[in-house]
Amino acid sequence: MRPWLTIVGIGDEGLGGLAPPARVLVETAEVIVGGARHLAMIPPGAAERLPWQQPFAGSIAALAAHRGRRVVVLASGDPMWYGAGAILVHHFAREELTIMPHPGAFSLAAARLGWPLADCVMLSLHGRPLDALRLHLAENRRLLILSEDGATPAAVARLLAETGWGPSRLQVFEHLGGIVEVAHSSLASEWSERRVADLNTIALECHAASGTRGRSRLAGLPDEAFEHDGQLTKREIRAATLAALTPLPGEHLWDVGAGCGSIAIEWLRADDHVSAVAIERDPVRAAIIARNAAALGVPRLEIVHGAAPAGLAGRAPPDAIFVGGGLGDPASLPSLWQALRPGGRLVANVISTEGERALLDWQAQYGGALTRLAVSRATPLGAHLAWRPLAPVTQLTAIKPG
Secondary structure, eight states: OOOOEEEEEEOTTGGGGSOHHHHHHHHTOSEEEEOHHHHTTSOOOSSEEEEOOSSTHHHHHHHHTTTTSOEEEEEESSTTTTSHHHHHTTTSOGGGEEEEOOOOHHHHHHHHHTOOGGGEEEEEOTTSOGGGGGGGOOTTOEEEEEOSSTTHHHHHHHHHHHTTOTTOEEEEEESTTSTTOEEEEEEGGGOTTOOOOSSEEEEEEOOOOTTOOOOOSSSOOOGGGSOOSSOOOOHHHHHHHHHHHOOOTTOEEEEESOTTOHHHHHHHHHOTTOEEEEEESOHHHHHHHHHHHHHTTOTTOEEEESOTTGGGTTSOOOSEEEESSOTTSTTHHHHHHHHSOTTOEEEEEEOSHHHHHHHHHHHHHHOOEEEEEOOEEEEEETTEEEEEEOOOEEEEEEEOOO
């Protein structure tokens, strides 16, 4: 198939900043697609103009209707960095596409600051929750952030000041690469409510206030990191459980009987390219899960208020399942096992004798490994310390054949 759809990255300097081949493709296009700002950069001509639709899914169908014509999509900077190209490659065959990148906001901001891109974390807050920023706060970490609009830097500064990262420095670039490029620099604690141009990029160098520490993305956050009503997988058990679940890029977790959501949240914190759904029948706990996910930087966690396995019916098979509650139904484990992808992992933790009996019966039929996890913590006893055991946990770990 001959390529007919060209995705051209364009900067704030407009048509004049394009390389000659990209400019020729724009000038000879039959259809030009883009947002209002990009379309305004192109002088009037014979080409049909097609603005993006809302919701975006309508634009995919509109593009497909022009298959075989010379179609050019205009996208900001590098189309494959949170741009239109990153979406369109999932809807059109690779042989249909020509992709012509342009220096994007990340590259331009890094060049202005002398920051090696390989040492930076690159994020977009365009259409994404601000709370996702919390995941990446660590001393001396450098973040490059695409803004939603002119109010985003103030919202970022406010979040930083409220969470103990007020000494962090924001450098905000308006219209990077354009003739009206402007830069602003301030500590987060001093930014106030200043608004900038809607087209802006944030460079953030993280520094914590006294008494504030970043949170490791390794499994085993302190118990006090989570809001809970007592339904919490304790730190040591949680770390062992995540080790058994072994999150890998691209994988999906079902956290069944999620309690406060600690397992699903730590699964998501482990890797930017995993996903999870937490299912919890108690509405109060479901709300706690939502607050914990936001506070710990993973607002992308999907929360289902309901009971498993019925509440998860019809969903794509998971790569891993954790059962921390809900073993009262003897049919739940076989049903969850059936839903699991071949090669997927099932991990179940119980502390009651009834739950242990259910695991023993299941293991006798399906196999897997059983482990007894016993942890004691030294706690004050008068003027001394004494060991106090946590409730021992029986853990089943099984890998589905195939």
